[in-house]
């Protein structure tokens with residue numbers, strides 16, 4: 163089988179691009195035999211485990227919601243306002259069914275807001291960012307705008323990158339794959355996005371979320387003393403790089 167696009171990862175794994183996994187069965191060896199199709203050709207590869215990631219969709223139809231005035235959008239998500247209230251007064255919706263991002267921490271935050279609104283408190287969905295994480299190896303974590311999204315919004319963008327390969331803690335734990343990327347709006351000085359690929363990205367991204375929520379500038383992060391040797395230093399270093407003040411890498 164000619165596999166048109168295939169990438170061997172640094173860790174020896176294989177990524178088949180442009181390929182569809184069609185079915186799997188138990189091979190005589192006891193392994194899982196997965197049938198993959200690339201173009202018109204198919205073949206079987208033996209795997210230890212199969213991860214099924216089919217996506218999610220809301221189940222909002224056929225349970226009487228529209229009959230009481232709740233509005234449902236064409237994709238099946240319940241329409242809510244910034245107070246989590248639906249088009250039917252006194253009926254609220256939170257979490258996945260009220261629209262993306264379909265993430266647990268977004269659902270939790272909406273649950274809190276919704277409870278406060280129902281209790282008569284002044285609350286609304288006014289967050290700056292919902293962090294997103296892909297729990298792969300290395301991990302990928304992101305908050306705010308990507309460089310391209312910032313450019314699309316006509317922001318005057320400056321980017322700072324710092325590779326984990328240049329960070330003492332990453333070297334000491336043997337996890338040097340990846341980088342931190344800080345996207346700033348030059349005119350306001352604000353950090354508008356932080357993106358991390360690398361060790362503990364899922365934990366590190368909370369500093370990025372705090373930076374966006376508190377309208378921090380790249381200078382704020384760069385001037386904040388980060389303890390050494392830690393992975394968090396990569397955020398400080400990437401912020402400094404965005405200002406052209408990098409010390410441990412070449413300023414470009």
Ligand SMILES: Cc1cc2nc3c(=O)[nH]c(=O)nc-3n(C[C@H](O)[C@H](O)[C@H](O)COP(=O)(O)OP(=O)(O)OC[C@H]3O[C@@H](n4cnc5c(N)ncnc54)[C@H](O)[C@@H]3O)c2cc1C
Nearest residue numbers: 218221225256257258259263264265266267268269270297
């Ligand atoms: C495999 C998997 C992994 C995930 N991993 C992550 C992760 O790492 N991080 C992350 O942030 N998010 C993750 N998510 C997403 C996260 O689980 C959801 O965003 C979160 O659970 C949404 O909360 P929710 O309350 O809106 O919905 P749910 O947690 O789905 O709760 C909805 C509840 O309503 C019930 N229900 C449905 N229909 C009816 C009905 N007609 N009547 C009564 N009850 C009903 C359901 O049984 C369910 O208990 C993952 C999801 C999946 C499927």
